[in-house]
Amino acid sequence: MDTPLNNLGIVKRNILRADQSAVERLSRFGVATIHEAMGRVGLMQPYMRPIYSSARMCGTAVTVLLQPGDNWMMHVAAEQIAPGDVVVAACVTENQDGFFGDLLATSFKARGARGLIIDGGVRDVKDLTEMDFPVFSRAINAKGTIKATLGSVNIPVVCAGAQVNPGDVVIADIDGVVVVPAAIAGRVADLALAREENEGAKRAMFASGVLGLDYYKMREGLEKAGLKYID
């Protein structure tokens, strides 16, 4: 096939990364807060789990599209990593082989990567944990891969149910993984901050015994909806 129909076999070198100050500001918030600030969208599916419980990352996406059982493109991606990036790897089909291990992690780290999000498997988890190289994946799996078929780097991908464009901000913590489109990163950071400023006061109220029913003035709405208290 002469002309690519489908973005396979392509590496895009220049990508528009989200504004660094917005990334830095987003890095202060949790995934749940950011996802709420965006209007409750942008999450990957909850099967994406950290390989160790303190894993956490925030950075700009370098995307990879993998073929099943083949991690050739991970090596291609390594070269495209700039400091502060997070690699986001999707696969053209469901596959949980161990596409990534300690050697690639060493290479990614040397390039300045802040972590990996992969809709597939990962191995050498003990080493990755010791290196404190955060990975969120759908599986831990020792299964090795080959290097035979082209995928792509820095094209738009669907990873664990979320659309990710190169340069988007990706934030991951124990609660999950959220993707913030580059164009709205600053505004989402503002909204996240507004939410967060609110939280301290709320927490104090609730700790003192005030109920959400009263704080959020829900009683009237519940009654209108027909809620009945019985003894």
Add this chain to the structure above:
Amino acid sequence: MDTPLNNLGIVKRNILRADQSAVERLSRFGVATIHEAMGRVGLMQPYMRPIYSSARMCGTAVTVLLQPGDNWMMHVAAEQIAPGDVVVAACVTENQDGFFGDLLATSFKARGARGLIIDGGVRDVKDLTEMDFPVFSRAINAKGTIKATLGSVNIPVVCAGAQVNPGDVVIADIDGVVVVPAAIAGRVADLALAREENEGAKRAMFASGVLGLDYYKMREGLEKAGLKYID
């Protein structure tokens, strides 16, 4: 929130549908052929299954983003359907409630819809089968839904792992569901035709006993890769 950050609460009325002649030509091919013609991309995940085995459709996508347990947007979508469209419904979270049944199907059909692709549940399957209204879904589920929260219509969605833009061509048959971006629909139809023309001859060869090993000249490659025959 004043300005939408996230495409929620939006209905896009004018969408650019794929060229009708390309749609018509694509409708002659199976999902496997079209997916190969595109370079082996564009498939939804295989958990998407037809509600009856002869279900089949090809049309242009009207997209819907649903909230869990809520089918309000299906009614909003109905108005946006033009003859020849296929409705593609995604959900902001995994949910397999019965978002769709015979009344909505009646309405969709009256608008000229050719079927529904839904990453959720569907019910009234007996009626839908009798109406010959094709649906591909992740579940069959009698569970009813409410009408309380906004989603969107005709925004880009991720449905069962595939990115779908309004106006894209969606083809579904017993083998699965494939999405062809509107911009390349004509070229994909050409390539599918080229593949198909090839198939008849191949089938005759294989039926006569010629092996793929010989027809595709694989023996040398296998030997080079190290394949060993033993007795």
Add this chain to the structure above:
Amino acid sequence: MDTPLNNLGIVKRNILRADQSAVERLSRFGVATIHEAMGRVGLMQPYMRPIYSSARMCGTAVTVLLQPGDNWMMHVAAEQIAPGDVVVAACVTENQDGFFGDLLATSFKARGARGLIIDGGVRDVKDLTEMDFPVFSRAINAKGTIKATLGSVNIPVVCAGAQVNPGDVVIADIDGVVVVPAAIAGRVADLALAREENEGAKRAMFASGVLGLDYYKMREGLEKAGLKYID
């Protein structure tokens, strides 16, 4: 253990079955309609599927609690079946062995059973289909079982996520399985009828092109919720 703590090892012979006329009236409606009439509760989980697509049943529950890989209690249950009953079998743990086949079906049928709902596996599916003995199960599985450990018959059970008491009405069709407590069977039948009477008119309206948006007067609510139409 002398005194049963837990309902294991018990067969209750006299159960209070739902009123027969209510059962008869409920048998005219689909599962989705009945579930809506009850306020959208009472469904089993959607992994419960018919072994053939026309399988359908409505009857009063004789309940069985099975041990994993053991179908002894199915034989005990057979004796408790009265004409018009449906056997509902749960298991103390997740297990999809083939607890039921054509011989038990012959026996159940001879006793007047209208079908089986089993949160486990079933086999001899070809025979069961030819006998037109409807079964809804979580799996089809040839795996045989033993007869070694006591469960119970006609105690309350949780089957596929739904609470079932002996004597409750169980209705199953292609859309799923719903349980109607015996005490409200008549009222649910009334409500289902009311819903159904409504449907014909609605269907005609929608077939003529009237939109749900107008028929259900949703436009104002959508606007108030903030829905925006763009071009």
Add this chain to the structure above:
Amino acid sequence: MDTPLNNLGIVKRNILRADQSAVERLSRFGVATIHEAMGRVGLMQPYMRPIYSSARMCGTAVTVLLQPGDNWMMHVAAEQIAPGDVVVAACVTENQDGFFGDLLATSFKARGARGLIIDGGVRDVKDLTEMDFPVFSRAINAKGTIKATLGSVNIPVVCAGAQVNPGDVVIADIDGVVVVPAAIAGRVADLALAREENEGAKRAMFASGVLGLDYYKMREGLEKAGLKYID
């Protein structure tokens, strides 16, 4: 609908909690021991997992029935919590959105709750861990929820396959979650104690090399069953 058919939209204020001394005694035993003492019933399904490995709780159930993607009833439940309670949340359909986070936990804790069992998702896991507020859930998920539809509080619910009545004792540890009906809590505590007293001696025997084959006198039974030793 004027009269509730189905327990939706109801909050029961006065519930009969299990005897406190029985709860206290049950709190000394593990889930496996209590489940055995009851005759091997009462467990929730094993997909219910603690959000941190030392999470453990024992208390009386306040039950909640949720709608998918909607945590309104959690706020209603908060008011019904008495010191020593455990909140048990079920959902009318399978849904793993993040119904619960640190603010609700703060509120629950202020009311004296000992933890949460939820057949759904939970978020703010880092905060919950730091607060040492134990949660057992089917998922960890940042996905936020709305407050739009009524469920109920303190009605009987099916949670992760187990029937739970308000006031029942719920015990959870790394091995799973078990429900002890309030009426038999004292007797189950007695039986658990009897089992436990036995264990120390057994453990010493096995540690010294005595085999279960001999200790439990299994050899004869095995031979009778036909076990054959070969070399």
Add this chain to the structure above:
Amino acid sequence: MDTPLNNLGIVKRNILRADQSAVERLSRFGVATIHEAMGRVGLMQPYMRPIYSSARMCGTAVTVLLQPGDNWMMHVAAEQIAPGDVVVAACVTENQDGFFGDLLATSFKARGARGLIIDGGVRDVKDLTEMDFPVFSRAINAKGTIKATLGSVNIPVVCAGAQVNPGDVVIADIDGVVVVPAAIAGRVADLALAREENEGAKRAMFASGVLGLDYYKMREGLEKAGLKYID
């Protein structure tokens, strides 16, 4: 690697097929009967399902070990098929791509194959159904595969949880898939026949209303086990 450590990259040409008369006799029985005759072992996992409900096969196994997303070895296997064989394809990792379609089926059929058992995906299901070429698979999936990496043909494989040696008898019907080791095929056929001869009489008894409780003389055993009848 010079010497194969692991059976990869090997094609065994001469395999010892089960005695043809035993195969023929086994073909008269259902999977459940054969599995019982063997002592309740030899089944594949129940996720293996026929692509059409009348699919059925009995033949001697030609085994294939596939790499994920790669169907090269299916072509190699075609040459090893003798009339009466069934191809049994396993994969080195979980993968449900569409390894097999109508062209390979044409080729397999020309060689005399009776069907395919594949722990992976299959496509062109409409064509396969029209050809009446039976396939049991873990998925239906249009996803295409490549031809790049060696697996093996006619080595022992684990397929869907069952050990299969080349030459073993494989029987599949709507109830599942069972593997009979070549060495015991004749004896298993004898035992299956003995079971089957028994069934007609039993069925007549049960149809006449005799209970299994009496026919199998279970009442005493149940009483001894402690079963209690209450009213």
Add this chain to the structure above:
Amino acid sequence: MDTPLNNLGIVKRNILRADQSAVERLSRFGVATIHEAMGRVGLMQPYMRPIYSSARMCGTAVTVLLQPGDNWMMHVAAEQIAPGDVVVAACVTENQDGFFGDLLATSFKARGARGLIIDGGVRDVKDLTEMDFPVFSRAINAKGTIKATLGSVNIPVVCAGAQVNPGDVVIADIDGVVVVPAAIAGRVADLALAREENEGAKRAMFASGVLGLDYYKMREGLEKAGLKYID
């Protein structure tokens, strides 16, 4: 049945264990390394997970075939354990009951077992963790089991998708579980060592910023395959 058709009801006392020095050498390597050294085969499925994150084991297999919900054979197996063994337990059907707890672990430990691999559930996880008795299982589950039906000990089994013969070397760590046939244990250890010696140098290279693209000389192959770099 006089002569066993199927290996059920058998205990093999004398098994040929892999050479101890090979076992010792294999114990120095991780699962991923050993699996690669074998040519990327021999792994169990990745749903097998350690009950605590530092769990690790290497030893010779004593195999057990269990019946669902029945752990009788675990007691029979205990007697066959020699110091340095690992027990590998499979089940004749999918079942995740808690077949194993602290008392059996005490017994296994007293016999010199190094751990347990079980395609089922395990309980008393807190105790097992404190004893540092490593277990890899498909589930953690408090569900108790009975002792009623024969399985076997030291016959070949399929455990989590891998064929295991008694005496094979089984290595498990955070990345998964791998089985090395006894006959090739020494050679696999040699190959694993060769791989490992290589790794230190590679890691240093990658840490210094050298790319895999250059180190493995992939650029030419990628170009030949058609990879295109765009800006």
